[in-house]
Amino acid sequence: MRIGDLLALDPFRPLETVVKITDHDPRKVWSEMNEYVATETLKRYFREVLDTFLETRRGATERVCIWVSGFFGSGKSHFVKVLGYLLENRDLEDQDGHRHPSTEFLCRKLGLESFLPLLSRELRIKVVYINLLDHDPQSPRRPTFSRLIYQKLLEDSGLSSEFWTAAWEKELRALGKWEEFRTWVRQTYGRAWEDERRLHAEAVLKRALPLLFPDRYATEDEAARALQESKRATSEISPSEVVAELRRVAEGIDPQAGRLVLLLDEAGLYIGESMNRLTDLNALAEQVVQQAGGKVILIATAQEALTDLVPRLTRERHILEWLRDRFRLRLGLEPTEVQAVVAARLLAKKAAGDEQLRALYRTHQGALLSALNLDGSLAEGSFVVQYPCPPYAIRLMQDIMGGLRGSVEEAHRLSGSERSMLKLVHAILTGE
Numbered sequence: 001m002r003i004g005d006l007l008a009l010d011p012f013r014p015l016e017t018v019v020k021i022t023d024h025d026p027r028k029v030w031s032e033m034n035e036y037v038a039t040e041t042l043k044r045y046f047r048e049v050l051d052t053f054l055e056t057r058r059g060a061t062e063r064v065c066i067w068v069s070g071f072f073g074s075g076k077s078h079f080v081k082v083l084g085y086l087l088e089n090r091d092l093e094d095q096d097g098h099r100h101p102s103t104e105f106l107c108r109k110l111g112l113e114s115f116l117p118l119l120s121r122e123l124r125i126k127v128v129y130i131n132l133l134d135h136d137p138q139s140p141r142r143p144t145f146s147r148l149i150y151q152k153l154l155e156d157s158g159l160s161s162e163f164w165t166a167a168w169e170k171e172l173r174a175l176g177k178w179e180e181f182r183t184w185v186r187q188t189y190g191r192a193w194e195d196e197r198r199l200h201a202e203a204v205l206k207r208a209l210p211l212l213f214p215d216r217y218a219t220e221d222e223a224a225r226a227l228q229e230s231k232r233a234t235s236e237i238s239p240s241e242v243v244a245e246l247r248r249v250a251e252g253i254d255p256q257a258g259r260l261v262l263l264l265d266e267a268g269l270y271i272g273e274s275m276n277r278l279t280d281l282n283a284l285a286e287q288v289v290q291q292a293g294g295k296v297i298l299i300a301t302a303q304e305a306l307t308d309l310v311p312r313l314t315r316e317r318h319i320l321e322w323l324r325d326r327f328r329l330r331l332g333l334e335p336t337e338v339q340a341v342v343a344a345r346l347l348a349k350k351a352a353g354d355e356q357l358r359a360l361y362r363t364h365q366g367a368l369l370s371a372l373n374l375d376g377s378l379a380e381g382s383f384v385v386q387y388p389c390p391p392y393a394i395r396l397m398q399d400i401m402g403g404l405r406g407s408v409e410e411a412h413r414l415s416g417s418e419r420s421m422l423k424l425v426h427a428i429l430t431g432e
Helices: 026-034 040-056 076-087 102-109 113-122 145-156 163-174 178-189 193-212 220-233 239-253 267-271 275-291 306-313 317-326 335-346 351-363 365-372 380-386 393-404 408-415 418-430
Strands: 065-069 091-093 099-101 124-131 258-265 296-302 329-332
Touching (some): 026 076, 026 091, 026 102, 040 076, 040 296, 040 329, 076 102, 076 296, 099 102, 124 145, 124 239, 145 163, 145 258, 145 275, 163 178, 178 193, 193 220, 239 258, 239 275, 239 296, 267 275, 267 296, 275 296, 306 317, 335 380, 335 393, 335 418, 351 380, 393 418
Parallel strands (some): 065 296, 065 329, 258 296
């Protein structure tokens, strides 16, 4: 009896343990969604988030900012990515090339069928994914959350991520000169505006404005002064302006049913030691609650719960109270159910394998209990589910890995890591 023949999934398949919310390759995402293990706690969290969307049908609600906490490897990025694909319907492509609508697939997988009419017919939801690890928190410009979000909105609209350039692009569109401008750039410089604007936006616009708007800019010098003024006017972006734009995007999807979900992964790490970023996030959340009318949902993830994050940065308790008041829904991912996740992703058995192991247990129960029953957990069901690991193996490996780490914080973070346990058991199965 070979172990691999008992398992429902090929133990030698590539195992993705790091989930990046901005990676949307259909086949890779299919694996992430299909292999996602939702414990009862996680299913309850999904329902709590969906209940918020139910509330938004009646208008503004204060539960539109959500804080998801959990140590590295606890599965928080996987959780919010599954949430994104549950809310916004996208095509998933399985290994045979078949396509599956993500909302319907995940509603059935997670036992959320009662929410399917809400998600598929009553609301029209767009999800914006921002992985903050893609942005250097030590950048000398120290961009705020508001700047990063606004840049993402501009890029998604096909506009420049430079605020002043995007302002002129919007103006050209509003005045009906956009296509004429693009054609002129192509004829004059031999390539598209999107290529030319990366390094030469100011020089191109300085020449183009007098040709397109001779009554406003008689000379290139006048155009240059207008460009400099636009740079000064758009150098900063406030949380209020960002949320106003987010609401416009949501209403552009549908004036009533449109919703925009903003996923900020690893917000805690991006805040780092910066009080400026912390207060900017607080102001952003405040505007989402007060200004967006229930049409914008803000979801941020962090290693720390809010009660741990704020004391690390400041002693001012009122800031913690402000954040707790903004982020009314707080979801904490704990490592207590790692054993169930490892069993489901790596140790699940075929029906025939399940029967063989049960027969093996009954035949050799006495010897097995004598050799392996350390903590009274070697019942037939747990033996079959965890095989070839003894039922206590995952917990023991967690304790050993925790003991090898230097600090208490590091031991807590790494010994409880779902990611670490998946890698370790996968390596054992494949003989690494």
